Amino acid sequence: MFNENIYKARRKEFVSRMQALGAEGVAVFLGNGEAAMNYSSNSYRFRQDSSFVYFWGIDEPGFAASINLSNGKECIYADDVDIDDIIWMGPQPTVLDKAGKAGVDKVSKYADFDTAVRFALQNDIPVHFLPSGRYFNRMKMAELTGSTAAQVYKTAPYDEADYVHSSLEMVKAVVSMRLVKDDAEIAELDHACDMGVQMHTIGRNGCRLGALERDLAGAMDAFAATKGWGVSFPTILSQNGQILHGHDHSGVITEGRLLLIDAGLTLDSYYCSDFTRTLPSSGKFTTMQREIYDIVESCNEFAFNMVAPGVSYRDVHLATCRHMLCGLKDLGLVNGDTDVMLAEGIAGMFMPHGLGHNMGLDVHDMEDYGENYVGYDEDQQRASQLGLGSLRMARKLVPGNVITDEPGIYFIPALWEYFRKNGLDKGFVNFDKLQAYADFGGIRLEDDILVTENGARHLGTTRLPIKSAEVEDAMKQ
Template sequence: MAMDPALYGRRRERFMAELGSAAAVIPAAPLATHHADCEWPFRQNSDFFYLTGFDEPDAVALLLPHRPEGERFVLFVHPKDPAAEVWTGFRWGTEGAVERFGADIAYPLDQLQGRLTEFLDGADAIAFRVGRHPQVEPLVLQTWGRQLDRASRSGSAALGLVAPCPILHRLRLCKEPHELDRMREACRLSAEAHELARSITEPGMNEAQIQSAIEAHFRSSGARGPAYGSIVAGGDNACVLHYTANSAELRDGDLLLIDAGCSISDYYNGDITRTFPINGHFTAEQRDLYSLVLSAQQAAIDAVRPGGTAEEVHLTALTVLVDGLIELGLLSGDSEGVIERGDYRHLYMHRTGHWLGLDVHDVGAYRLGEKPANLTEGMVLTVEPGLYVSDRLAVPEGQPAIDDRWKGIGIRIEDDVAVVNGGCEVMTAAAQKSLAAMERP
């Protein structure tokens, strides 16, 4: 997809408007070593990418609302270097940073130390995320220290370091129309992969074969690849929430849980979980638990609306799950008491969703002080209740022992849901999940 410099320019303007007269230093991600001198494929820092669209390592962006027009967006980047590009690929360099990405000024990265002081002088504060950027942080602290040393003579210095994250993450939490369109694309490709996986699954296959088919679809469809480590978990493996070995044989009579989504060219992500019988037919116990999780998910999705909260979404799903588990005999007592005591947590031990965007577990507050944050148009969250029946966690005192016929059943159903005017949009609806769709004729 063609990069639109104006889109990133509008984001920078909104960010700088909230910065006031603070100066922001936003570093890109570095390359990360995999082993020896081999590096992982590069993944840009999401905050940096949100503001710049620039997808090269080690760069540093300065956002300077205290400076005059024409000096407010400065990029320090690796310069053009044919000898280096032979080994590691194309670089935009300083000219590209200005012409393609809209920087007012661009310099080679090795000039950052010498020029940082001049650009930060006059700012009331320095907005920088400490503890995350070990190559850049000493330069920022040295610059600030020099300002403080000469403050008695110059009469001015930045008053302190502030975190840019609260502003940036509030902006990122509510997606623009363009972002929602890109997320729909990520969800579409992710849903296609899930439909493909279900269509090819047979007893005797290996989890790795299914993972390979899913991730090949991501790549062949133009995505960067998986948004996170794909989970392909047959039978009892599904009761391990972050199972990623993906190496076991798929057994006749078990369920297969697949939690997988793709990341597209500009880093927006899909995140879908589906669970279905490997042989195409639920057992009675599998059907009961699947129907319960599906009912909990639908009730939770119905609770996604402007003015609601993520907490309400979770409690809606949790209440349906607990009521159903009591009815099935897997829990006992009154629903309210079970929830208050947490007596369900050996069967359902995670929250019902998370924000989704440039990061899979995307940024943004769930609470504002003592109050849950209200859902507003443009927010995107996952809705993913589940049940995991195994011997891994002790049954709480007073709750019934688990009969063997239930053990080894792990079920999660997850969709990506956007908050829209009047309600919500299930962006991953193309991935089927009804009981009928999960079984074969």
């Protein structure tokens, strides 16, 4: 994908960061295998491991790689094709040719990777590897290291004890690099966002009373598959926006509803986009809808304006929640001291998720490495409060960070009950008034932003319409 010098420079930097962390031995990178759909030889579309792509650039199953941390020696492990492969998959360049494009001149058979890892462990040479959410990788690394699959991958939140088998140093070194995007990456992300805007435009243009959610989602997904690798995540396109990850598309676009579309496109390079817009089903917001919409839109703008190097995204999240509570107070849905409400986590009843997440080769960048290492600094502790507890990115921002800005307001009667039953509302919520919103749904507005030297900019060359009047105008066309 990129020039081989980019991969070589990344690996060199990686080795020096590993050494700075005191890591010794060998670092290994296991590329992804195929993932069976319904039986072994019928696979989902192949998706390479993102860090494998980042450091080695090779986008095929059946690859692994190693770096000796003391002398920087590298090797790529994979098998050349035989006559059967040629019949089924066509002629292929050699492994040596493929390795050459990543700036590597030593290759070995795939099975030698297993031998190398086992040999190192038998000789007390530390073997560093990354956790992976792919079962193939977990099974393979568990087998090679004599661990259980659960030990080589623990779900977040992590603590250091979970890294007995996979490597905390390697997580830290990789995270420190991938969190800061270089110019080549930013160009890809800009392009992914441009494509993501086109994908969303297809959805918006299809939003007409009587249309099927399924047809809109299908047309958007087709665009993603045609112009890139595919969708960044299963498209959320629903008139029940209060369900945060609602993947049901069985609805018909119906008068008076809000259609929430949260969707992104992943390029062939795997750099991706992730936008959310919420549209009035008929093309025009009702007064009640517009009141809530404008609060969310104002929160999106408020957060964007606050983003700058040196600011922690946790502070942006909290200040945006405060801004939201002010808006809800104006509508009479909550009452009381705003700062006390904020501290008591009242915003979480309306926005039970975090303001945003890192984005790059993964739409939730590196989430499998443990959100507490990816999205949190050494001196930040994850909260348990609903909403803030789900914040995936809390770090102090630096130029090159790519994050989403995605406030939302959702009306979830089951959550109101939960708050009331557990006394979490602390008397701040006007439940009587809330009843009128029981069928409202939810609104989320999400942009992808780059932290720059002086502040931030939206990724991509054009921004999807976001102000309520702009959205209505766009839907007239």
